[in-house]
Amino acid sequence: MTISIERPTRELTDAEKRFVGWHMLVAIIALLVGSIFGPMQALQYSNVDLYQYLEPVIRSYYQGLTLHGVLNALVWTTFFIVGFTTLTTIKGLARPLSYPKVNWAGFWVMVVGLVTTAVPILLNQATVLYTFYPPLQASWAFYLGLTLVVVGSWVSGVGFFLTYRDWRRENPATRSPFIAFAGVLNMAMWQIATLGVAVEILTMLLPWSLGLIDATDPELARTYFWFTGHPLVYFWLLPAYISWYGMLPKQAGGKLFSDSLARLAFWLFLIVSVPVGFHHQFVDPGVPTAWKWIHATLTYSVFFPSMLTAFTVIASLEYAGRRRGGTGLVGWIRALPWKDPSVAAQLLAGILFLFGGIGGLTNASYNLNLIIHNTAWVPGHFHLTVATAVTLSFMGITYWLVPYITGKQLVSPRLALVQVWTWFVGMVIFSNAMHVLGLLGAPRRTPLGDAPYVPEEWNGHLLRTSIGGTILLVSVLIYGWIMLRTATGPKADPEDVPGIPIAESLRDPQLTPLWLDRFKPWLIAAGVLIVVAYGPQLWDQITGIQLNAPGWTPW
Amino acid sequence: MTAPPANAEPQKESMGIDPYERNWIRFSIVLLVVFLTAVTVAGFAMGFQVPGEEARVDPATITEAGPFANPGVRQIAPGEFEVYVVSRTFNFDPAEIVVPQGATVTIYVTSQDVQHGFKITDTNVNMQVVPGQVSKLTYTFDRVGEFPYICHEYCGIGHAAMFGRVRVVPPSEFEEAGA
């Protein structure tokens, strides 16, 4: 029987807005600084070397690439996600954080970690890229800093869990509000996932960089790294999904099509995000083909919740479009509020994510990986996923979130639309060229402008990469300008300040089955699946550890 | 007009899946199973296989003893070759592999220092090269021509210059060269 629940609402207090705001500030600065290097990489492909002008501060393409990867893929995402899901937790549960000091502690630990990581990178003592594969050896400060960033995010996560627990005690019969549920779930997944990299750094890389042990086992390090490395992409992606499922329908004038399937998709991400890491090691030595195949199968299963998402999100948008008067097979698409930069950003992000998904399925396809492993295809792929599905969605979110937390009005929504579309166009050009280069055999992470083996037929694609990168540079500069002007602008009339969009569900969430709203069984399932799919091979590699690869700093 | 039947009675908890979405779910599963079957058949029945577990070595001693002490191509049977490749910053040893057209070549690669990559352009040969581990793939070169093998893992400042090439020559030319 339906229990009708009165759902309270509550706005964030000024202190809470400030807390979220600090995360956004760090995130956006990291995005702006990190994004300067991306186009420099892309221009290098056409022999335009802008790095020479940055000497002696930035000494090489690879140092810039390390900054680009760390700042954009790790710092921008992590700070945005912790800030954004703090907001969804507070707003969704309509209650304050139980222990705000815990969350503040998490933030400051992350900031200390960020600074500790940044110093050796800037001193060219950690030019190891954001995968930091040993035996490339960075300064100990780099590993320590990364550890602190992760630990800080754990502390924030604990703050979420305690808040959620208290809310659950206060509301035993209520279905958890979707945006809060999903943010807490993402943090739980993250805590499980980061165990891999935590073990890698604490048992191997940190003692090694401090001189306590002489050498590493690089293949074991890869296995630890990818235990974390793949769920990392879901840690980035799920907050975008929170917006697509739980906010975008409202912004577009509709409702969430299916609350129960939205939750099911998130649970599936919790249980299958982690035991898939060997699909990054398909062409590695030291891992038997049987385990690679098993992880290929599990990676295919993690594709399934994204197929669910495609339907549910598109149907929610179709519902919105039809309510706005759209008709026919595609008329509803045109009826969506494309003039709203926040909506346009997320719609365009979603469109490119469809292609990112296709590329991802290809990467996961066992032997198809022979064609594209470590080629330009891979950055081509993840610029559609993390750099567009995630980053462009996050940019779209900041178009209402930054005005909301600052009490300002977004400066020039029209310019914001230009920003959104230039990102889309730049990325289409860049990413398509990179995919093609990959199929032709161009390696990733390589200044191809200097490479002696580049054949004639790559040149056109290298040029397109540079053009796409340049358009993206324009886009990110516009974004920085809009954010700066918005944050420093005058306080707006409260009526002109956007609120937090929260999409209702077409059906009362109380009708969603209880098993889709309980953490315990799913956490147990996640643990069991990890033990089954990772346990034996991990055990073999750990018991067979050979610390025989000493460190090198060949940069 | 038809009254919405759902409102007549109190609703029960259910997934409440729309019939269209239910069909999409079924279809998605079928699609993924078909794709997975296609790669599995290609991998385990047709021979498009990825590298697996081969052997472990000590990077400090590979140049002193064992097969990697003498990198290069060796003929092991008519039409069959093996080649041992040592990767190091920033070159491959050997930098050139010459084989006759139609040769079936088993390639063993390891690293003396950091991680490298080994991908032969226009072929399916693609291996991560990890110090302490031996990567192995066997491939038959059916086409005459030059096929660069490129280091695809960042290995330091000279990474972009790190490559070698396979030269596949007509069998007659290979004989003349006195291989």
Add this chain to the structure above:
Amino acid sequence: MDEPVMETPGVDAEETEHFKPIGTLFVLAIFVATIILLWGSVYVILLSRGVTS
């Protein structure tokens, strides 16, 4: 004659009943065709580049 309709909070039953996501299926059909085409073309590249064992 119109029957009295009981209000169930939060459930817009009429909308649920009448909304058929045909447009969604159309978009997804294009998506699936694209998946098959692009994924299939990489599969063909694999087959054309020779076996590895």
